Amino acid sequence: MRTKRQGLIVWFQHMKNIKQLKRYGHLIAISRQSKYAVIYVDQDDVEDKVTKLESLPFISKVEPSFKPFIRQEFESKTAVKDKEYEYKMGI
Template identity: 25%
Template sequence: MFEKTERQAIYVWLYSMKWKRKLQRFGTIYYSSPKMKYVIMYINSDRVAKVKSELKTKKYVKRISMAHRKELDEHFAMKIPEKNSEREE
C-alpha cells in the first residue's frame, strides 16, 4: 500500500535561473521565482542533510535555508474567552 514519506521544504537561492533544471535531480521543485532567483524544493526528510551539504558545494547556489513549517502548530482552534456572568463597569 501507500506509505506516507516525510518531506522537508528547502529554499535555494541561485545566481542565475538557468541552473534551475540542475536542481531537479535533488528533489521536487514546487515553486520558482525568476525575479528573486530562488527555488522552493521538497526533499525526503532522510536525505536533507546529504542534499544540503551537496548543494552548498555547487557554484550556482548562493544561499540555502530550511522551511519552518514543521515547527509550527497546524492545529488552529478558536479560543473563545469565557464570558463572565457579572459585568464589571
C-alpha cells in the same frame, strides 16, 4: 504510508541552472525576480541535500523550511467569543 518531506529554499545566481536543481528533489516553485526556488526532499535526506546543494557553484545559500516543526493545531474562535460575553457579577 506517507513519507515525511521538508522544503528547502535555494537561492541561486542564474536561471539557466534550474534544470540541475530537479536532480536533488521535487521542484515546486521558482521566483525569477527574487532568484530562489523551493524544493521538497525527504526529511531524512535534508542534511545531505543541503551540503550537496551548497557545494554547487551557482547556489548562493540554502535554507531549510521550518514548517514540519510548527504546531498546526489551532484553537477555535468560538471558545474565545464565549469568554468575551461572560460577565462576572459580584455581589
